[in-house]
Amino acid sequence: xxxxQLERILSEVRAGSLTVDAAADALRELPxxxxxxxxxxHHRALRQGMTEVVLCTGKTADQVAAIVERLAAGGGPxxxxxxxxxxxxxxxxxxxxxxxxxxxxxxxxxxxxxxLLRDGVLVLTAGTGDLPVAAEAVLxxxxxxxxxxxxxxxGIAGVHRLLDQREALGRARVIVVVAGMDGALPxxxxxxxxxxxxxxxxxxxxxATFGGLAALLTMLTSCxxxxxxxxxxxxxxxxxxxxxxxxxxxxxxxxxHRGRAEP
Numbered sequence: 001x002x003x004x005q006l007e008r009i010l011s012e013v014r015a016g017s018l019t020v021d022a023a024a025d026a027l028r029e030l031p032x033x034x035x036x037x038x039x040x041x042h043h044r045a046l047r048q049g050m051t052e053v054v055l056c057t058g059k060t061a062d063q064v065a066a067i068v069e070r071l072a073a074g075g076g077p078x079x080x081x082x083x084x085x086x087x088x089x090x091x092x093x094x095x096x097x098x099x100x101x102x103x104x105x106x107x108x109x110x111x112x113x114x115x116l117l118r119d120g121v122l123v124l125t126a127g128t129g130d131l132p133v134a135a136e137a138v139l140x141x142x143x144x145x146x147x148x149x150x151x152x153x154x155g156i157a158g159v160h161r162l163l164d165q166r167e168a169l170g171r172a173r174v175i176v177v178v179a180g181m182d183g184a185l186p187x188x189x190x191x192x193x194x195x196x197x198x199x200x201x202x203x204x205x206x207x208a209t210f211g212g213l214a215a216l217l218t219m220l221t222s223c224x225x226x227x228x229x230x231x232x233x234x235x236x237x238x239x240x241x242x243x244x245x246x247x248x249x250x251x252x253x254x255x256x257h258r259g260r261a262e263p
Contacts, residue, residue: 061090076111117147122172126155126179136235144243180204183215190224
């Protein structure tokens with residue numbers, strides 16, 4: 001349930017157009033709904049501004065479909081990550097509005113709103129092989145209200161490709177850098193900009209990359225200030241964080257505490 005939905009219910013109760021019993025029925029699934037195999041968090045959109053996201057890994061198609069159906073009933077939008085097309089087909093049977101996003105390996109149920117997207121997020125990939133993780137980051141950020149600019153295949157093996165992105169680097173409020181192999185690109189970007197850099201190590205690379213561990217360690221030991229790191233292949237986490245940063249950067253009231261200062 002979104003904040004505007006809750007406000008509408010409360011306003012209708014105050015105006016007398018909705019009974020207390022009817023309001024209680026509308027709110028009966030807050031803060032969560034117990035499906036037996038999952039407790040669906042209908043309160044998360046009120047707390048954090050984004051509906052609970054479904055990680056499909058480890059769940060059956062029927063379980064994913066049931067969770068998505070209940071979340072969609074609360075107003076959405078709904079995002080299910082690490083999905084397969086087979087899982088999507090099962091979800092679509094339960095929720096016809098569901099959409100398959102193969103580039104991000106994700107399922108989306110739009111909420112039908114025409115909310116404007118806030119500019120400010122730049123997503124860079126070191127190589128083309130990093131695009132699926134980057135697509136997950138872009139999809140997540142956009143569902144949270146941020147428009148993403150994407151520059152793919154700008155890794156340090158051809159550093160001139162990154163330097164050609166100076167204008168895009170200058171426009172960004174927050175930058176997501178997705179890289180496998182040696183994972184050095186976030187450090188280079190961090191040395192060029194004055195905004196937060198979110199580094200995403202990927203499992204792309206040859207043997208000694210150890211499934212992304214080499215890139216993760218490189219990013220964690222970056223000498224560039226302003227670089228934060230999410231887990232291996234965690235495009236969702238990077239997109240979520242980027243949207244939060246972009247939202248705060250565009251809202252001068254965020255983080256402002258009003259009142260008399262204590263001596």
